[in-house]
Amino acid sequence: MSSMNLSAATRLLAIEGTINARDLGGLPTDDGRRVRRGVLIRSAELDKLTDRGLAALRDQHCVATILDLRSTRERTKRPPANGLHSGLTLVHYDYATSSADMERLWAKGEVIHAEVHAMMLDIYRRLPWEQAEGFRLLFELVETGRMPILFHCAAGKDRTGVAAALLLSALGVTRDAIYDDFLMSERCFEANRARFAGNGADALLLRAEWEPILRTDRAYLDAMFAAFDARGGVEFYFAGTLGFDASRIEQLRAVMLEAA
Template sequence: MAQPRWLGLSGAPNARDVGGMPGAAGRSVRTGRVFRSEALGRLTDDDLARLADTGLRAVVDLRGDSEVAQLGADRLPPGVTADQLSILDGSMDLYRLMAELIGERDAEQQRDRLGDGGAERFMARLYRWFVTDAGARARFATLLTRLADGARLPLLYHCTAGKDRTGWATAILLEILGVDRATIVADYLASNEGARAATAAILAGLRKGHLMAEPELLVPLLEVREDYLAAAYDQVARDFGDVDGFLARGLGLTTATRAALVDALLV
């Protein structure tokens, strides 16, 4: 099974190349064409030079305005075009939920909302929302359409942590390219490796600052888990029958767009 192709960015350790995985008909996903990442606001000058060396042309930011305001705009190499394609809903805003619970410093409220599987249930609802919400589907479709345009490549897309919106977008893309489900899941779960140090730092900071009596309650929100991705696939089956139905009717992707993705990204 293909190993993650990390970009080695100190300010975005979860950044990696989507290429290198086996795809349809004995072909492979091209490397150096599509990248996925967390937010890029903490890139160092060395990181910027490394990104520039990839030949990057475009970045698509899947965050909402509130996330950009809180975490800062991306730092990008000169000449890279940047577009915001927000996939966010107030009721499903993971980062607002965490900010509210941490800000309240109410241990009982934190335990009531996140304990006994509450955090896991929220994440499953989020992934189902990716499938059920027409606006979210439209934005995922727009991202895929942009990836089908070879003139925009190499392209990098990201959300805040590069694990949920970015993870589902990548799963859809890899489905189109004929990557098998086990490889898709393994690539999705690799975000836990990329985010390990950041997750540990967040939990340590919350404990040291006495912001949460049980910081570990946040772990299900900070990680990716196979069950979360399975919830999205289950919703696809419920609403559209299968992935092909989701691509055609849920995302409205034409046969030509799917063929363009294959032509651009398989070798």
């Protein structure tokens, strides 16, 4: 079974009040093992989580820890749904949203699709370093935290997508499976668009030229991995930026992998 068929068959999760939720379990590694099922979930933000969605997190998926990768402003504007604080460990770190790229294009007034796409490529080249503190938190929670863990950002595709790609890389998951997981977020394109409909100035993002912001493009992950190659490789990033040398990476694998 290919990683994409495995994803479509078993990994998508229906959690009422959020989108883009899936289990990272079952993905294959280069050495023939698989990621444990039911211990690591990625999703979009949880501010609209319903009572049934909360019950699914607690009773069906038994989530113990939630890592929120959103900025301080995002968390203030759209705080976690009521009830998440009870019995769950909520983890985040404070940072200001850096929107210089967006503001530069916004100020132009008229932009073309290629400019927005190029902006997204630049964002992915920088995200592993700009969001390193959040990604380090994820690695540390997997290493020592209470499982299962759910991690999310706003749409669950960019910061969350990079976080997932990094962790899966550390676990030795095959590159094809990493891309398959990343591209699954494209299934939520229409749901992602709906977040901006009728939302004042944000509705401008629904125009065709701004579409790359809402899409999940293989080229984005290509840009990220190329940035690693230009800086000594992804293992150098794990050790030098996140503080996870080979021995700590092996510990992650011991926690997260099982025989196929």
